Amino acid sequence: MCARRVVSFALDHAKYAQNNDDGGNASSLAPRTGTITVLSDQSDGKSASTAGTQKLLTPTSLVCTRRASAHLLENDRAQKAYRTNAAVCVPITHFPGEKYVAGIQSGGIREFANLRAAPVVVATCDDPIRSEYSYSQTTNKSKGFYRLTPFGWLSLQPNQVRTIANAIKPDVLALPIDDVPPAAGKRRRETAVSRTHAWLTETLDDGELQGDVALLAGLTGGTDEVVRARAAKLTMEAVRASSACSRVVGVTVGGLAHGYPADTTKAMLAASLEAVPESMVRYAPGLGAPDDVLRAVASGVDLFDGAYPLTCASDGYALTFPLTAQAARDATHEVDASASAGVDVGSDASKMNLRAVAYRTDARPLVVGCTCEACSRPYTRAYIHHLLNVHELLGEMLLEVHNAHHYSLFFEEMRRTVDDNSFDDFANAHFAYRSAHA
């Protein structure tokens, strides 16, 4: 009936050499670029927009949505802001049951919510914006999992996930993960691993999933590296053993959203990714701030959840951090000038607090030279400050537009520097800039 969409992932450039000096298996922890390709054939001859090939370059971020709309932005406007290189994330918790997907017709969420321009649509079992509330909510009694949805707390069964996915028709489905609260003990970790494993094997084996939807297998285990490594090994064995093996194009590294120190996060990533083949996409929800993203990309992560630019916008912040190594170095030396001017505006080195009175009469765009829809009009800092002040929706909308654009440029620069082997220089310049401002 509707077009088949087949998802594949290919590595474009992986940097092995630099990370090999500690011997061992560090190669999977190197920055890399890749391409997710979605091939669609047009079997119903209906809409030309779904035919052809769509490509998504990694590393990149997802676009967070609410009921399949990009938060405050119309979906085409959001795609433009993300420069059409962001996968769209549709949490199935926003359509938590059959009655919520009843209106979605054969074209799936892509047609229904005008996600036609999105290179890739990913359905997730967690809402990146609400994830902090839902991580520990797994019921012990049933096989399902509790999630905070727009309709309140609901228990979802794995087979419901498949029903919803069949209606939404995403390109990729990230399977549920039983996450481990930071304070959990050994037994809780083991339960999480076996439960996540059961959800995977059930999905692979019961054949309920229709179409060509690709899968991301979930990796869990909390902060315990041994448990994480074993979970990953078990998961990969299950994938290889399954007849639906080719559906699994990647993994979701779970449990990173709890604000662990950088070293802990790095160790958790390493433990989970060691057993994962390089040909698989790696999605690491819960990491979003530029520092975290740079470290995770250095560890070989390909996809991020995209909540960061949105939560910054809703807190009244515009992203302003330097987007190239050179800009970071220049800005590092500028620090003293602005500090001695005594301007304390509640901003930090990576973002600008538009609620601060200091911007009341500031006639500059958010970032001078930015080509986003907000900055190029230009809308001024003073106007956006006013809009936030009087609680006009447009203020947050404009911040979302700018932040999406800025964030996507950040990912583009990471891809560029990985490709020409200067990623370390970019990251170092960024961290030097950050510490100069700390």
Place this chain on the structure above:
Amino acid sequence: MDAAPRRGNNNKRRRREEDSFEEFVSDEEGGGGGSGDDDDGSSLVSSARARVLSSPPLSTLLASSISPALVFELSSREKRARRATMTTHHFACQLPMFMPVGTQGSVKGLTALDLENARVQLILGNTYHLEQRPGSALIETMGGLHNFVSWKQAMLTDSGGFQMVSLSDLLEVSEHAVTFQDPATGNTTTLTPEHCMQVQNRIGADIMMALDDVVSSTANDPKRYEEATYRTTRWLKRCIAAHKRTDRQSLFGIVQGGLDLALRRKSCEELVPLNLPGYAVGGLSGGEDKANFWRCVDASLELLPENKPRYVMGVGYPVDIVVCVALGADMFDCVYPTRTARFGTAMVSSGLLKLRSRSFANDMRPIEAGCDCATCKRYTRAYLHTIVTREPVASSLVSVHNVRYMMRLMEQIREAIENNRFEAFVQQFMRKQFPRVRANDDYAVPYEKMEEDGRAPVWVREALAKAGIALKS
């Protein structure tokens, strides 16, 4: 420079019933005075002025007027309905037109680009709100409201008087000023006509409204109406004297008189000799009976000059607009299209779609077939049904449609008048709004109750009859 040839054209000018403002312009230009910065905007007005002065009038009915910052040119009429161009400092507005309201410097949920794409010509700002936050002094520092909100086309500000009555605790209205208290801060503010002009001059909109003594249209207090009517005239004279930027901004007077037709006429008689660039009919659309509403509009418009723009304030329901255009009005404003969008209601030619309703859950049509708005091109009623009143983006999506719906309605009205088929348009419009039988798949509800026999409301038929338009039964 071009004052000399213009002076040689006295005959033509007199035929056009031009007002003394024109003399004032010529004198000023002849003397080399006026504002120094003749940018793109002011050349809009001067080229319109040159156009009016150089072309012979088509007929005595197609009047025009020139004032320092506004040129009004009537281009066609059908019965009392008028098609005109009103050129201001920033934009040549095609009339009749609808003006969306950007209360606090933004039309809720829409970017300036969204408004341009909907082909909005003029945005209205509320002086009362803007003066509270961010303040007219700051707006002036930022180069005026146009610059501040990044809107290049026309703008209009109200006087703030209406909001003071409706949003604040009114303490006192005296001959000198209105005194009111902000319920949020407890601050007492005194607003005089002079202060009102100062604030609107700082904001810098193309059109400003005089401070009027507003009495609720449901007050039912004849003595208060009478006092307010005469005070409005006295305040208008003070506004004219206090208006400092006549080269860039045009001041409109507001006809008052409550629901008393004699007072309305008296108000017009007092205001017309003051020779303003345009006039508004105020004090209506505050919940008064529609029979009173249209008669007041009618009485006022009959006496307002033919060659000036006429603005009926606060009118936004499509049926009301069509009736007012038939009676000879040119400009309208209302928060209705964007406010109702936030509650999930879309405007269509057969009434209103309450998108929350279950009937839309599987409705894969756009809001309105044939609508060229960004929302109708991309989204179905079924999807909007899942997000209206739940996701903030839905209010933007439905607002885009509703604003464009209003613009399309006005485009259709203008085209009909131009082609001398406005009467047929009105008949067709009313038939769609008040259908005898509704199609099975038409889930729209009417704006207001139809008559028992399925005809348009009595007041609509009476008003249109007065305008010379009969609705076929």
